[in-house]
Amino acid sequence: MARPMNPLPNTDTHTADPHDRKLVDFAHGLRTLREKAGNPSLATMSQRSGVCIALLSGAHGGHKMPTWRTVEGYVHACGTDSAGWRAKWERLQLAQRTARARSGHASIVRNWARLRYITPPQWPMNEAELAEILDQARRFRGLSLRDMAHRSVGFSHHTYGAVLRGDRPVTADILLAILHACGAGPGEVRRWMQVLARVRPTEELRVRSLLAKMPAPRASTRHRAGPPGRMSGGRGGSMGGDNFRGAPGGRK
Structure with missing residues (x-):
């Protein structure tokens, strides 16, 4: 028995x-x-x-x-x-992974608040976790989905919502648009792009193409996030020009 x-x-x-x-x-x-x-x-x-x-x-x-x-x-x-x-x-x-991710997200947000700029976490991520952390960045900046659509031309608020919920994949173009809307600097953009290339190897060529258009980072300057809607850095003081739009053409 x-x-x-x-x-x-x-x-x-x-x-x-x-x-x-x-x-x-x-x-x-x-x-x-x-x-x-x-x-x-x-x-x-x-x-x-x-x-x-x-x-x-x-x-x-x-x-x-x-x-x-x-x-x-x-x-x-x-x-x-x-x-x-x-x-x-x-x-x-x-459910277990999500609970652990939420705990990890709290430490990420505290780090963002301390450093005043948004950087990706150091641990390996999958696509779902990448979308969740990007959504945390949006909330950290106090942006609605419509705010993002206004600040970073190229995608509609519906598309941003679908990507950040995990219903659509994070591509290099929309990642750039999200970071632009969140006011990320060029150094931060490069780190996030490198993360995307690891998480989604199919985006690696597009990541390289977009990074090639960015000004080379200055070793002596630490980039901090500027106000939402602008990406500080570069010779003109702004990276909100055509090379840093979320995607060419109309909204998607």
Whole structure:
């Protein structure tokens, strides 16, 4: 007979946050699956799945995100098809990553406030995280989507919204337009463009083309963000000219 499982973490306290609650809900689902399978012992489940007892116990513990291999073995040991659980596990993984990203975003914003200019974070990002952090930059500058469309000609507020929500990809042209609207300086633009080239290698050639049109950064000058709508730097004191529009032609 299987030993009783330890109680799940309490999500009703003021210290519980949303991603912890989702983790506990996922663990509860695994426990329910095990009970429906006749409550096999962890030793039996380990033999059936090839997953060690400690990992199986941790999967329904509700304290730590289990790997897909562990979940797959757990579900298989309960005699259930794992296909439906893959989507559940991926949703939980996304919630966990989002929660960590929000925590990281707070430190980024504090850094922007301290330095007075917007620079990309140092850790590796994916496309979704890049869009989220760019949206943080927009909010940090106090800009609405319509403000951005007015300050950086070439894209409509609908397009900015779709990109910053992650519904459309971040391209080199729209990244330049977003940074222009946020008042980023040339040094900041170069850093963000380099990040984009890493995140989306298909944009690397366009990134190089746009950077080639920019004035070379001055080693002795530290660029700080100017007022929204202008990018300080260059011989004329402004980088809001044709070379730094979000995209040629009309709004998109």
